[in-house]
Every structure is written in structure tokens, then in C-alpha cells.
Amino acid sequence: MTLLAVRDLGVDFGGPPIVDGVSFSMKRGEIVALVGESGSGKSVASLALMGLLGRGNVTGSAILRLNDGRETDLARISSRERRGVLGRHVSMIFQDPLSSLDPIQTIGAQMREVLSLHCGLRGGKAQARAIELLHEVGIVDPQACLKLIPQRLSGGMRQRVLIAMAIAGEPELLLADEPTTALDVTVQAQVLRLLLSLRARSGMGMIFITHNLAVASSIADRVIVLYAGQVVEDAPADAFFAAPAMPYSKALLGAAPGIDSVFGARRLPILRGQVPAPGERGVGCRFAPRCDAMRPTPCQTQMPDLLNIADGENEVHAVRCGRWEELAR
Amino acid sequence: MAEGLFAFAARRAGVNVLLLMLVSLTGFMLLHATPGGPLAQFSLSPGMTTERLNQIAHSMGLDQPLWLQYVKWLGGLLKGDWGHSYRDHAPVLSIIVAHLGATVELGLASLVISFLGGLAMGLIGALRAGEAIDALCSLVGVILLSLPTFWLGLVFIYFLSVRTGWFPAGGLMAPGDASASDRLRHLALPAMTLGLVSIPVWGAYVRAFAGDTLNQDHIRTARALGVPGWRIVLRRVLPAALLPLIPIAGVYLPTLLSGALVTETVFTWPGVGRLFLDSLQYRDYPVALGVLMFSAVLVLICSLAAELLHHAADPRLRA
Ligand SMILES: Nc1ncnc2c1ncn2[C@@H]1O[C@H](COP(=O)(O)OP(=O)(O)OP(=O)(O)O)[C@@H](O)[C@H]1O
Numbered sequence: 001m002t003l004l005a006v007r008d009l010g011v012d013f014g015g016p017p018i019v020d021g022v023s024f025s026m027k028r029g030e031i032v033a034l035v036g037e038s039g040s041g042k043s044v045a046s047l048a049l050m051g052l053l054g055r056g057n058v059t060g061s062a063i064l065r066l067n068d069g070r071e072t073d074l075a076r077i078s079s080r081e082r083r084g085v086l087g088r089h090v091s092m093i094f095q096d097p098l099s100s101l102d103p104i105q106t107i108g109a110q111m112r113e114v115l116s117l118h119c120g121l122r123g124g125k126a127q128a129r130a131i132e133l134l135h136e137v138g139i140v141d142p143q144a145c146l147k148l149i150p151q152r153l154s155g156g157m158r159q160r161v162l163i164a165m166a167i168a169g170e171p172e173l174l175l176a177d178e179p180t181t182a183l184d185v186t187v188q189a190q191v192l193r194l195l196l197s198l199r200a201r202s203g204m205g206m207i208f209i210t211h212n213l214a215v216a217s218s219i220a221d222r223v224i225v226l227y228a229g230q231v232v233e234d235a236p237a238d239a240f241f242a243a244p245a246m247p248y249s250k251a252l253l254g255a256a257p258g259i260d261s262v263f264g265a266r267r268l269p270i271l272r273g274q275v276p277a278p279g280e281r282g283v284g285c286r287f288a289p290r291c292d293a294m295r296p297t298p299c300q301t302q303m304p305d306l307l308n309i310a311d312g313e314n315e316v317h318a319v320r321c322g323r324w325e326e327l328a329r
Numbered sequence: 330m331a332e333g334l335f336a337f338a339a340r341r342a343g344v345n346v347l348l349l350m351l352v353s354l355t356g357f358m359l360l361h362a363t364p365g366g367p368l369a370q371f372s373l374s375p376g377m378t379t380e381r382l383n384q385i386a387h388s389m390g391l392d393q394p395l396w397l398q399y400v401k402w403l404g405g406l407l408k409g410d411w412g413h414s415y416r417d418h419a420p421v422l423s424i425i426v427a428h429l430g431a432t433v434e435l436g437l438a439s440l441v442i443s444f445l446g447g448l449a450m451g452l453i454g455a456l457r458a459g460e461a462i463d464a465l466c467s468l469v470g471v472i473l474l475s476l477p478t479f480w481l482g483l484v485f486i487y488f489l490s491v492r493t494g495w496f497p498a499g500g501l502m503a504p505g506d507a508s509a510s511d512r513l514r515h516l517a518l519p520a521m522t523l524g525l526v527s528i529p530v531w532g533a534y535v536r537a538f539a540g541d542t543l544n545q546d547h548i549r550t551a552r553a554l555g556v557p558g559w560r561i562v563l564r565r566v567l568p569a570a571l572l573p574l575i576p577i578a579g580v581y582l583p584t585l586l587s588g589a590l591v592t593e594t595v596f597t598w599p600g601v602g603r604l605f606l607d608s609l610q611y612r613d614y615p616v617a618l619g620v621l622m623f624s625a626v627l628v629l630i631c632s633l634a635a636e637l638l639h640h641a642a643d644p645r646l647r648a
């Protein structure tokens with residue numbers, strides 16, 4: 001059952017495209033990790049999926065299939081439709097849990113706002129539900145928490161509050177843009193466990209953006225690697241961590257030993273060189289300047305397509321590399 | 330928390346007393362340093378003799394040492410005896426209070442105009458940042474800011490009073506007419522004059538504070554959670570923009586007392602600004618000094634009140 005089908009998603013802000021022909025799909029309840037170096041376009045892509053960028057900046061489509069069978073194109077959503085979808089069918093949590101909450105309203109006021117918008121709950125009922133939600137995300141004393149302003153909470157508690165607000169409308173899809181990056185390691189692991197348990201309970205799908213391959217390996221069902229605005233590998237997590245096919249993925253994993261068991265804070269390893277800026281991309285493979293397996297042809301002359309190399313009929317393991325077959329031998 | 334607030338208030342009160350001492354000393358010294366000194370008013374009268382002048386000086390205690398005069402004057406201030414006008418011998422404090430009503434009336438009316446205008450202008454600019462309407466707002470702001478108050482007042486008087494007769498050209502009320510509508514008609518032009526020129530000041534603050542807030546992450550979070558735009562403006566942007574305006578208002582409010590000087594003159598509005606100007610003209614030093622001290626006290630009271638209010642209104646400061 002497909003939850004989200006993204007086709008040819010592109011974003012530009014008047015200049016060269018930041019996100020370029022991104023296509024992937026995900027199933028209900030699936031957790032997809034979107035990984036890539038800084039500047040690869042992860043945040044921009046996720047904002048486009050939320051309909052939070054101007055419609056003139058976004059091309060392509062992102063069809064979300066709702067629980068009731070209706071379909072809506074997140075890339076082309078009108079601002080009126082968007083209000084009916086955001087918070088209710090799609091929610092998002094962000095990296096910095098301090099600045100993501102209104103500093104001058106209490107947690108209670110901010111939660112009641114969302115509950116009245118999406119669940120029609122007011123007064124005592126909203127209060128009760130808010131307590132229930134905070135309890136669900138592991139806040140020990142929800143009643144006291146509701147009376148506080150964000151400043152009084154720790155980073156981990158703030159992120160829990162934001163998660164509670166994001167799941168209040170029982171969304172089918174949660175986008176999480178580096179939700180644990182600002183937290184210390186133990187808290188990071190707690191929040192990841194919380195997200196996994198929420199998925200198990202409610203079956204919501206999740207797009208989890210991260211720099212951190214250890215985090216990706218501990219939470220994801222699929223891994224999608226973004227490089228210079230393009231998807232360069234899209235694989236089931238097992239296959240990705242066991243046998244990545246794209247040289248960029250290999251380089252990432254090769255430089256990050258022992259990632260699969262750690263709930264650790266290891267960030268994406270440093271590779272030589274940098275992601276080319278949107279205006280400085282050649283005609284060929286965008287990874288070519290940094291690739292050890294690069295050959296002038298085809299690498300510098302032709303942009304490789306994103307090919308599905310999976311054996312099974314219904315499986316997807318897509319790779320964007322002109323030499324993947326040679327390299328696999 | 331209550332203790333923190335108390336300590337804060339006490340500390341501020343201490344600083345304020347020092348400031349008041351400084352203002353009073355400077356004012357007193359300036360007065361005695363002016364050519365002619367406090368007696369200038371009397372020495373100008375025709376047929377005045379040195380003998381008579383000395384008599385007056387003696388009766389007013391002006392022949393005593395300066396420091397003693399200052400201490401006596403200061404003691405009087407504390408007891409509520411602010412001296413007597415040279416012109417009609419009325420107590421200074423009651424003269425000031427008699428002029429205060431008109432100034433407060435004009436000040437508040439102009440504040441409502443400038444604040445609401447500035448709020449609208451600032452919010453529009455922030456919400457439509459970079460668009461044509463934002464540029465238009467800034468342009469209108471610059472124009473309003475560059476208008477000389479007296480010129481604007483004269484333009485209003487010419488077009489809305491002399492030419493059309495819609496509004497009276499000056500004064501507090503028509504003689505013998507105590508109706509509210511008459512007072513409002515008299516208030517309209519001076520309040521508009523004083524209000525309009527202050528709109529861009531509030532507008533710039535609101536534009537900056539609202540713009541800052543709109544760029545914050547929590548606005549994006551609210552949008553990502555489907556909170557409608559008008560609600561975001563009402564519940565998040567507006568309160569965040571208003572809070573830092575409280576201390577600014579505390580500084581701004583007392584300046585209306587003296588800042589209305591030009592407007593009060595153009596519209597012959599019998600307020601404290603006019604009183605100050607007149608008392609200087611007549612060399613009525615006790616009144617001039619009184620107004621000076623009165624504004625100083627007001628400045629301190631307003632800024633202290635504003636800070637206390639800010640503390641009470643902003644939950645982040647109630648740690
Ligand atoms: N509003 C915008 N206007 C113009 N360029 C933008 C805008 N937002 C982002 N960009 C550019 O898009 C590129 C991708 O940014 P994005 O934030 O999506 O990267 P990211 O993969 O999320 O990186 P990070 O891991 O650092 O968060 C960057 O080069 C950035 O400068």
C-alpha cells in the first residue's frame with residue numbers, strides 16, 4: 001500500500017535547481033531515512049513535501065494517499081487545502097526543539113491550539129487529551145509541563161512536546177528533519193525509541209532526515225541517499241548497509257565503521273572535496289569530481305539514470321551510477 | 330520571584346533618586362547662571378530701583394547662599410511646596426496640574442492614532458516583506474517622518490479649518506460649550522498632527538519586531554502543524570512584537586509632555602508644553618524649573634512602570 005509517491009520533484013528559488021528530479025515512493029508505516037551531506041537539499045525537499053514553499057518554486061508531484069482513500073498532491077497543494085492536510089495527515093518536527101516552540105506561550109496553550117484545530121477539542125477535553133499525549137511521549141508530569149513555557153524544559157522534553165503536537169492529529173506521515181541532532185546521545189536514543197514505538201502503535205509512515213548513518217541504521221526500513229539535489233541510491237536498509245551499490249554510499253559507509261549496532265552520535269564521515277553548489281554541476285555524474293571509480297566516459301559525459309537493480313519483481317533498489325554493474329563484479 | 334521583582338524595583342528607585350538629584354541640581358544651577366538670574370523678570374520692570382530689587386531678593390530669600398537656597402528648594406519639592414509663580418503668585422504645582430489635563434488628553438489621543446497607525450503599517454510591512462506594499466509603507470513612513478510638525482499643523486489649519494470650517498483652528502473648547510463633541514472637534518487637528526508624525530516611529534519598531542518573529546522557527550512549526558496564517562499573526566507575531574514595545578512606550582510617553590510643545594503652540598493648546606514655553610518667555614523661573622522637575626519625575630515613573638509591566642507581561646522574565 002503506497003502512502004506517498006514522489007515523481008520528479010524539483011525545487012528552485014529562481015536560480016539553478018536545488019532539488020532536481022527526485023522520485024521515490026514509500027509504503028504505509030514505512031520509515032525512510034533521507035541521508036546526505038550538508039547542502040544536498042534534504043531540508044528543501046522536505047519543505048516542498050509539506051507544501052511550505054511557494055508553489056512557483058516547486059515542480060513535479062508528491063501524491064499522498066490518505067487513510068480514507070483520497071489522494072492529494074502535496075507539491076501542488078493550495079494554501080486552503082494545506083491547512084486541512086498539515087497537522088492532520090502530514091506533520092513535521094524539526095531539528096532545534098527550543099526555537100521550534102513559541103517562547104512566550106505555555107506548552108498547554110500551544111497544545112490546545114493544535115488540539116482544537118485538528119481534533120475539535122476544547123476546554124477540559126483538550127486538557128485531558130494533551131495530558132494523554134504528553135504521557136504517550138514519555139513526559140513524566142504532564143500536568144506540570146502544560147503550565148510551563150518552553151524555556152523551562154530540557155531539549156529532550158521540548159522535542160517530546162513537539163512530537164506530541166505533531167502526532168495530535170494522528171497523521172499518516174511524519175517528516176522529521178534531524179529531530180535528534182540537537183540532543184545528546186542518551187536522549188537521542190530515547191527519542192528514536194519513542195518514534196519507533198509510535199510507528200508500531202499508529203502505523204504512521206516517517207521520512208527521517210539525518211546526517212547520521214548510525215541513526216539511520218537504527219530506525220530506517222529504507223535509506224534514500226541525496227547528493228547535490230538528486231537521489232543517488234534508494235534501497236532497503238538491509239541491502240543498503242550490507243551492499244551499497246553507488247560509490248558515494250560506499251564511501252560514506254566505508255568511512256563509518258561499525259555503524260549498525262550503535263545508537264551513537266557519529267555524523268556523516270568527511271569525504272574529500274565538497275558537494276558541488278547548485279550552479280557548479282557538470283553535465284555528467286555529479287559525484288564524479290570526488291569519485292575514486294570515476295572514468296572520463298561515461299562519468300563526465302553523461303548523467304546516469306536512476307536504475308532499479310533489484311532482483312525481485314516488487315522490490316526497489318535504485319542506483320544512479322553509470323558503472324554500477326562493472327563495480328558490482 | 331516576588332523578591333526578585335522587589336529587589337529590582339528597589340534598585341531602580343535608588344538609581345532614580347540619584348538621577349532626580351542630578352536633574353534638580355543642574356536645573357537650579359542653570360537658572361542662576363542665566364543673565365539676570367532669577368530676578369530678571371523684576372529688573373525689567375520700568376521704574377525698578379536697585380533698592381527695591383534688593384528688597385525683593387531678600388523677601389524671596391535670593392540673598393542667601395546658593396547652597397542654602399538649593400537645599401530649601403529641594404526640601405520644598407519633597408513637601409509638595411514647589412514655590413510660587415513670579416507672574417501671579419499661584420503655587421507652581423497647582424499651575425502644572427491645571428495644564429496637565431489638556432496635555433494628557435492630546436497625548437493619549439495622538440498615541441492612539443500613532444500606535445494603531447504604526448501597528449497596521451508595521452504588520453503589513455512585515456507580512457508582505459519585500460513586496461510593493463512594503464516599499465509603499467516605508468515610503469509613506471519616510472514622508473511622514475520628514476514632515477515638520479508645525480508645517481503639518483498649519484496645513485491642517487488652512488485646509489480643514491480656515492478653508493472649510495470643518496474643525497476649529499485651535500483652543501481646547503469653544504467658550505461656554507462643554508459638550509464632548511465640541512471637545513473632540515477641538516482635539517481632532519492637534520491629535521492628528523502629533524499622531525501622524527509619530528506613526529512611522531511605531532511602524533518601524535513593529536515592522537522590525539514582527540519581522541524578527543516571522544523568521545523564527547516556531548512560526549514554521551506552526552505552519553507545518555496547519556495553524557492558519559491569521560491565527561499565527563494574532564497569537565504569535567502580535568504578542569511577540571508588542572512585548573518589546575512596552576519599555577519603549579515607557580520612554581516615549583513622557584516625551585509627549587514636552588514633545589507636544591510645537592503642536593500645543595500651533596493650536597494654542599493650553600498644555601504643559603505651552604506652559605513651559607510661556608514661563609521661559611516671562612522668565613517665570615519657579616514654573617520653568619517646576620515643569621522641568623515634573624517631567625523628570627514623570628520620565629522615571631513611566632520607565633519604571635513600563636519595566637515592571639514588561640516583567641509582568643513577559644513569561645520569560647518571570648524565571
Ligand atoms: N530559501 C532558499 N533560497 C535559496 N536557496 C536556498 C533556500 N533554502 C535553501 N537553499 C539552498 O539550498 C541548498 C540545500 O539546502 P538544504 O537546507 O536543503 O540542505 P540540507 O541537505 O538540509 O543541509 P543540512 O544538512 O545542512 O541541513 C543549500 O545550498 C541552500 O543554500
Ligand code: SF4
Nearest residue numbers: 285288291299321322
Ligand atoms: S557514474 Fe562514475 S563518477 Fe558517478 S558514481 Fe558512478 S563511477 Fe563514480
Ligand SMILES: [Mg+2]
Nearest residue numbers: 042043044177
Ligand atoms: Mg537541513
